[in-house]
Amino acid sequence: MLKHLAGRLAEALVALLLMSLVIFLLSRVIGDPVALLLSDSATEADRQMLIAQLGLDQPGWRQYLTFLGNALKGDFGQSVTAGREDALHLVLSRLPASLSLAGIALLFTLVVGILLGVLAAVTRGTVADLAVRLLALLGQSAPSFWLGIMLIYLFAVKLGWLPTSGFGGAVYYVLPALTLGLFTLAAITRLVRASMLEALGSEYVKLARIKGVSEWAVVLRHALGNSLIPVVTFMGTFFATMITGAVVVETVFAWPGIGRLAYESIMARDFPVIQTVVLVITAFFILANLIVDLLYLAIDPRMRARS
Amino acid sequence: MKHLTPRRRAAVMGASALALLAASPGTAETLTVAIPTFSEQTMTPWAGSGQRKTYLDLVYDYLVYLDADGNAQPGLATSWEMKNEGQTWTFHLREGVPFSDDSCGTVTAEDVAYSIERIIDEDSRAGPASTMRRVIDSAEVVDEHTVRLNLKAPDFLLATGYMGEAQQVGIVCKSYIEAQGEGADSAMPVGSGPYVVSESVDGSEITLSLREGVEHWRVSPDFDTISFKAVPEEATRVAMLQAGEADIAPVSFDSIPGLEGSDLRIVSAEKTWSPVIRLGGIVQTDPERFNPDNPWADVRVRQAMNYAVDKQTIIDELFQGEGTVANGDTPIAAWDSVEPYPYDPERARELLAEAGYADGFDMTLKTFTTTPGAELPLMAEAVALYWADVGINVTIEPGDWPSIRAEWTSGKPLDFAMTHRGFPFANPENGVEAGFSTKSLFASFTSDTLEEKLAGLGAETDPAKRTQRLTDIGQYLRDEAANVFMVLANEPYGVGPRVGDWGIDTSYVYNFDQAELAE
Numbered sequence: 001m002l003k004h005l006a007g008r009l010a011e012a013l014v015a016l017l018l019m020s021l022v023i024f025l026l027s028r029v030i031g032d033p034v035a036l037l038l039s040d041s042a043t044e045a046d047r048q049m050l051i052a053q054l055g056l057d058q059p060g061w062r063q064y065l066t067f068l069g070n071a072l073k074g075d076f077g078q079s080v081t082a083g084r085e086d087a088l089h090l091v092l093s094r095l096p097a098s099l100s101l102a103g104i105a106l107l108f109t110l111v112v113g114i115l116l117g118v119l120a121a122v123t124r125g126t127v128a129d130l131a132v133r134l135l136a137l138l139g140q141s142a143p144s145f146w147l148g149i150m151l152i153y154l155f156a157v158k159l160g161w162l163p164t165s166g167f168g169g170a171v172y173y174v175l176p177a178l179t180l181g182l183f184t185l186a187a188i189t190r191l192v193r194a195s196m197l198e199a200l201g202s203e204y205v206k207l208a209r210i211k212g213v214s215e216w217a218v219v220l221r222h223a224l225g226n227s228l229i230p231v232v233t234f235m236g237t238f239f240a241t242m243i244t245g246a247v248v249v250e251t252v253f254a255w256p257g258i259g260r261l262a263y264e265s266i267m268a269r270d271f272p273v274i275q276t277v278v279l280v281i282t283a284f285f286i287l288a289n290l291i292v293d294l295l296y297l298a299i300d301p302r303m304r305a306r307s
Numbered sequence: 308m309k310h311l312t313p314r315r316r317a318a319v320m321g322a323s324a325l326a327l328l329a330a331s332p333g334t335a336e337t338l339t340v341a342i343p344t345f346s347e348q349t350m351t352p353w354a355g356s357g358q359r360k361t362y363l364d365l366v367y368d369y370l371v372y373l374d375a376d377g378n379a380q381p382g383l384a385t386s387w388e389m390k391n392e393g394q395t396w397t398f399h400l401r402e403g404v405p406f407s408d409d410s411c412g413t414v415t416a417e418d419v420a421y422s423i424e425r426i427i428d429e430d431s432r433a434g435p436a437s438t439m440r441r442v443i444d445s446a447e448v449v450d451e452h453t454v455r456l457n458l459k460a461p462d463f464l465l466a467t468g469y470m471g472e473a474q475q476v477g478i479v480c481k482s483y484i485e486a487q488g489e490g491a492d493s494a495m496p497v498g499s500g501p502y503v504v505s506e507s508v509d510g511s512e513i514t515l516s517l518r519e520g521v522e523h524w525r526v527s528p529d530f531d532t533i534s535f536k537a538v539p540e541e542a543t544r545v546a547m548l549q550a551g552e553a554d555i556a557p558v559s560f561d562s563i564p565g566l567e568g569s570d571l572r573i574v575s576a577e578k579t580w581s582p583v584i585r586l587g588g589i590v591q592t593d594p595e596r597f598n599p600d601n602p603w604a605d606v607r608v609r610q611a612m613n614y615a616v617d618k619q620t621i622i623d624e625l626f627q628g629e630g631t632v633a634n635g636d637t638p639i640a641a642w643d644s645v646e647p648y649p650y651d652p653e654r655a656r657e658l659l660a661e662a663g664y665a666d667g668f669d670m671t672l673k674t675f676t677t678t679p680g681a682e683l684p685l686m687a688e689a690v691a692l693y694w695a696d697v698g699i700n701v702t703i704e705p706g707d708w709p710s711i712r713a714e715w716t717s718g719k720p721l722d723f724a725m726t727h728r729g730f731p732f733a734n735p736e737n738g739v740e741a742g743f744s745t746k747s748l749f750a751s752f753t754s755d756t757l758e759e760k761l762a763g764l765g766a767e768t769d770p771a772k773r774t775q776r777l778t779d780i781g782q783y784l785r786d787e788a789a790n791v792f793m794v795l796a797n798e799p800y801g802v803g804p805r806v807g808d809w810g811i812d813t814s815y816v817y818n819f820d821q822a823e824l825a826e
Contacts, residue, residue, distance in 0.1 A: 042716075043748060
């Protein structure tokens with residue numbers, strides 16, 4: 001068990017290291033902040049001065065090693081644009097807004113998605129099943145950008161029930177969480193429906209029925225328990241969808257999270273902030289997958305036996 | 308992340324306690340302004356771009372203000388004089404203007420000299436810093452209320468230009484900034500403006516409170532609080548206006564018809580920006596940046612490209628009529644007499660044939676969106692259709708401004724054109740220099756004749772003759788078809804029913820402190 005965990009941690013570190021190289025290279029492919037920071041009447045001398053100030057006159061490999069060395073010491077550099085604020089501090093200060101939104105969206109999708117999935121499976125072939133499948137199809141195909149604006153118009157402008165956007169108390173979470181969660185909700189619904197159908201047709205469910213176990217107990221204890229294993233498997237991916245989806249949703253809903261920070265720093269070619277955002281997100285992916293692994297050990301007896 | 312100084316935190320807590328005690332409706336009115344970005348959200352004039360002026364203009368005062376016609380009005384400086392052929396400027400300061408922090412006292416020459424020196428410092432991130440460095444040599448304290456600026460080169464428009472409200476030299480309290488040390492960039496601002504920043508939540512909200520017990524020398528605002536919200540998505544800003552969550556927000560031309568018929572109205576800043584198509588590779592005075600292979604290296608082709616486009620129709624359809632056909636790449640009063648190119652596709656075909664392009668040619672047009680400037684890609688498509696009509700086949704390449712700007716300023720002989728938004732410069736000569744002087748990285752067109760004309764303008768000391776020279780340059784740029792001039796466009800704001808009288812005259816000058824509360 002411990003050996004397994006240590007192995008996973010070592011893998012995580014390698015993944016982070018590789019990611020740091022990839023993002024370092026990628027962010028440089030898209031240009032540099034110099035042209036953006038220069039005023040319209042700037043001269044060649046102004047440009048050279050700015051390049052030197054930003055340390056961009058150094059060869060690429062040296063810039064990377066400097067970045068890596070500093071990052072190991074916890075120094076991710078200063079934002080090129082945001083008043084030279086510490087990049088890590090900037091990212092961490094935006095993190096709670098994103099995590100709370102992703103957390104609430106994930107919770108909502110899990111509860112509703114599992115309920116709908118079970119409903120569709122036990123009412124297979126009926127109108128209810130068709131309605132759930134239609135909803136799932138819509139959720140997976142509607143772009144979140146469009147969906148967000150439609151929800152704002154309906155619930156904030158037309159009905160006046162909820163605020164259009166912004167960051168604040170519980171009511172501010174409803175629309176962005178719904179927008180962020182709908183894709184995953186659809187995925188979970190389809191996943192649960194499929195695995196419930198498989199479980200309901202399995203030998204052990206047939207046995208339970210023959211033994212006279214009530215239909216409720218068959219569905220909830222025997223079938224659902226086993227059907228949730230694939231959901232757990234995909235939890236890490238779902239969480240990833242939430243964080244990456246945040247780039248669009250946070251922009252539409254003026255949500256001050258890391259998704260919008262990522263977008264804004266890319267538009268400003270703010271290398272230190274781009275690198276830090278991506279590394280922090282990567283770290284969260286790895287952490288989420290690690291937790292999923294551990295959960296897996298806890299719920300699936302076959303895994304426990306193997307490790 | 309919230310920035311609150313201990314003093315201010317106590318003040319805010321005290322104020323909220325008072326507000327709870329005396330909570331009666333109508334005593335505290337809040338104006339909510341939704342804007343696309345806070346930019347760096349730093350609070351000192353030199354720690355970021357001019358986009359922060361939307362909120363900083365209410366916190367800092369400037370030496371010189373402008374009236375609706377662009378004439379100089381006294382600001383923190385009540386009078387000023389230029390000597391030594393434009394190389395020495397003396398500003399006489401208004402006395403007894405208190406800073407928002409008691410420890411700072413009133414605005415003195417020390418504060419003004421410090422503010423100017425700080426903004427031209429090497430690590431300044433202010434937009435005009437580099438050009439100001441080229442002009443300003445030193446700022447000298449003559450006495451408590453007199454500052455003298457010694458220039459490296461003549462600047463005949465320094466007062467309304469760099470020292471004016473349209474630029475970034477907001478006057479800070481020297482002792483407060485020095486006490487902040489390294490943290491000055493993230494410190495809460497202390498200025499002499501009508502409002503103080505009471506809270507700044509990163510990426511989300513900036514709250515300004517009206518200074519209590521201070522009769523400001525310039526304005527007496529109706530709103531006790533102004534709340535700025537950063538809302539990047541335009542559709543969301545429009546929804547905020549419709550839901551009554553925002554009182555003022557910039558909107559796109561596209562949204563105007565949808566807002567009509569409601570209790571909202573549109574207030575436009577007139578001719579504040581100028582969509583234009585800049586042709587690459589015609590920096591003719593620099594062999595590195597001149598590309599003679601471009602068909603538009605020939606002036607007749609450039610003129611044809613101007614004649615071929617029905618700009619008025621584009622204004623009516625894409626800009627909801629909010630603009631006029633452009634005679635230049637930026638709105639400059641001295642160019643008012645310059646006639647824009649009329650729509651004349653026949654003339655365009657003739658000119659192309661004369662230049663040897665009777666069968667037209669292929670070209671690339673790069674485009675991107677900005678705020679304002681959501682219409683640029685559509686404008687590119689419309690122009691491409693008009694050009695196709697005279698045989699010019701355009702491939703449109705959508706991109707983003709950072710990449711296109713980097714390519715544009717790369718110093719290479721460019722072979723493409725781009726849509727761009729031209730902005731008025733506080734000092735029109737800076738705008739001309741940025742667009743058309745060889746030494747500017749951004750220049751889109753240069754010529755030896757133009758260099759001579761620019762040098763002549765720089766050396767001219769008589770104000771009337773300077774205007775004449777500027778007009779002559781505008782006419783030359785027009786005749787040379789230096790760009791494909793498109794629109795002198797307005798900048799529309801959606802305004803809600805809680806706001807009474809409010810208008811906005813020019814870009815770069817933000818007067819939300821003058822918004823009146825509706826009766």
